[in-house]
Amino acid sequence: MKTETLRYRLLAAQLDMAKREHRAVVLVLSGHVASYMQPMLNLLNHWLENRRTEVHALEPSHEEAKRPALWRYWRRIPARGTTGIFVHGWYADALFARAERRIGAGAFDDRLAMIRDFEAELAAENVALVKIWLDIDRQTQGKRLAAMLEDPARAWQLDSGDWQRHLQHPLIEALGTPLRETTEAEWAPWHCIRGDDPDDLVHQVAERLLETATRPPVDPAAPRAGGRLAPAARQAPSVREFPPEDPAAERPDKADYHRRLVAQQARLSRNSREAASRGIPVVLVFEGHDAAGKGGSIHRVTSALEARRYRVHSIAAPSDEERLHPWAWRFWRRLPADGRFALFDRSWYGRVLVERVEGFATPAQWRRAYGEIRHFEQRLLEHGTVLGKFFLSISKDEQLKRFEARANTPRKQHKLTEEDWRNRARWEDYEEAIDEMFAQTHRPHAPWSLIACDDKRQARLEVIEGINALLERRLDSDT
CATH class of the missing domain: 3.40.50.300 (P-loop containing nucleotide triphosphate hydrolases)
Incomplete structure (x- = not known):
């Protein structure tokens, strides 16, 4: 030519x-x-x-x-x-x-x-x-x-x-x-x-x-070799098999909750400062049922952290700029520097949850995403990142109570949307997607923590205790 x-x-x-x-x-x-x-x-x-x-x-x-x-x-x-x-x-x-x-x-x-x-x-x-x-x-x-x-x-x-x-x-x-x-x-x-x-x-x-x-673009619906599912993880959690909370179990009263919360937050503050001094990055993922308490748990965590050392990323529908890039681009660019925390209120797992269930991603895309997520998290771990993944689960009855409470409380009404009711109507579809997500991405080096959240107080304590355990395991391994 x-x-x-x-x-x-x-x-x-x-x-x-x-x-x-x-x-x-x-x-x-x-x-x-x-x-x-x-x-x-x-x-x-x-x-x-x-x-x-x-x-x-x-x-x-x-x-x-x-x-x-x-x-x-x-x-x-x-x-x-x-x-x-x-x-x-x-x-x-x-x-x-x-x-x-x-x-x-x-x-x-x-x-x-x-x-x-x-x-x-x-x-x-x-x-x-x-x-x-x-x-x-x-x-x-x-x-x-x-x-x-x-x-x-x-x-x-x-x-x-x-x-x-x-x-x-x-x-x-x-x-x-x-x-x-x-x-x-x-x-x-x-x-x-x-x-x-x-x-x-x-x-x-x-x-x-x-x-x-000038060649034809890739068809997003076309199956690819990377879309084959991996063998299910051993001992992966399951929301469908998660035992319901025992109503007779002793729950922390308000005074006991505040005492234990303050102690865990002080422990987290010490651990976070030590992680910062050693240059250890921390990524915390919060997924869960609507109204399970992700925001409340994140607030109790960040209350123990120095404001200049953390960022909370609330992940919603992608922006126009993000739609023009590969789906993982918006998560890569939000990764924290060494010594900093990044907390994700919903995350890359949306690809295999809401995008899967609502049809925003093709079956080829969300099936391929399992492997891409495993590779992504492996890159974080290779860099020395502490990775915590928490799924906050509530019963269907408890969710309805919280939805009704939000609807009847003026300062909370903004938290309840038509999307929440639509997601609730597809409860079984979401539970199927959640369990497959666990089976495909629960790994020894990047496990999921499934937290029962019908009792908000106990759930918040378990989340902070889990983060402290992750940090201390890493800090102890470095000494």
């Missing part, structure tokens, strides 16, 4: 994508130094509509080091209708860390597996991936570097890292092969190319961008 024709068709495809907002495109450029990556990228920028394109050449920042490794990429994933270009991207963390022997072979393999999961999730959400490996032999690389060094107009572009990569050429070449083989997929193929000049390279890259930008 002639260059001018290719350039016009690529721009037209990008503008059509912006109009339809049916997909995003991510271009990842990796490979060797002196392969004309930078001049080719400058040319490509002239071809594309800059207002719909962002280029990311990332160096780890202090802020990013305080969060899971993929956080800095997730927060930059382009919205549908736009293009993101990543120089080395998430591959740099694995490739160069292994080349410099900062990680071993096992860690290298683990990072590639993480990348494969990450890219599968993006592709399923209509983020089309174009992965380019820029190749060059070592002799040609050395000649180009020497020529740049002798040219005053280009010598400033070189630094010691370029010469280090030249010395590492055989190692990077050797590592590049398993890197590409492991992360090669139907939804994320590698294109290994080389060119004698930037014009040749930009033509080759543009052809692959055009092919990707």
Whole structure:
């Protein structure tokens, strides 16, 4: 294809994508130094509509080091209708860390597996991936570097890292092969190319961008390999088999409740300050039946925390901006820095609860979400996050009493909506979804705590005691 024709068709495809907002495109450029990556990228920028394109050449920042490794990429994933270009991207963390022997072979393999999961999730959400490996032999690389060094107009572009990569050429070449083989997929193929000049390279890259930008989008209803259910977790809780509270059981009276609550909050305050001093991030998830008391429990927890060290995220329907990104994007960007707390009043589990039951997600989407949730939580744990997951459960009779009380109390009427009554009408559907959620996501390293909440006082004490137990287990393991 002639260059001018290719350039016009690529721009037209990008503008059509912006109009339809049916997909995003991510271009990842990796490979060797002196392969004309930078001049080719400058040319490509002239071809594309800059207002719909962002280029990311990332160096780890202090802020990013305080969060899971993929956080800095997730927060930059382009919205549908736009293009993101990543120089080395998430591959740099694995490739160069292994080349410099900062990680071993096992860690290298683990990072590639993480990348494969990450890219599968993006592709399923209509983020089309174009992965380019820029190749060059070592002799040609050395000649180009020497020529740049002798040219005053280009010598400033070189630094010691370029010469280090030249010395590492055989190692990077050797590592590049398993890197590409492991992360090669139907939804994320590698294109290994080389060119004698930037014009040749930009033509080759543009052809692959055009092919990707014009292929049919992913059908969200189409089943995918990642949508197969995992074996049910052993000893997973069940709301349908949860024994009802014994009405004859002794419940804390008001005085006893306040005494125990103050003691648990003081304990939580000490534990949270120690976690902050050690730089331990904490993520707490609160799911549950409507009117089970999530808000009240969260309030008792945050009363024991320093205001500057926590954020409460109340998750509702996604915003217009969030709808243009993969569904997990809005949760990744809310993760806390090391030493901070993030409390989620509803969470990523909405995908397999309300979105499943109400039909906002297709069966293929919510089935796939179980694996994506497990991968997401694994990333949190690998970073050292303390993860607590609490499901607050009440009986159907108790829920009705609380709904009626809200309806008859002016200061609480805003808490009761038509959606609450609609959810109640589908009680059995929700209980089926809840139990399958437990079966798919209750794991030894990320278990669910099922809390009986017909007695609000006892439930709040159990939640705070559970959080303290999680923190102390972690603090003790670090000593």
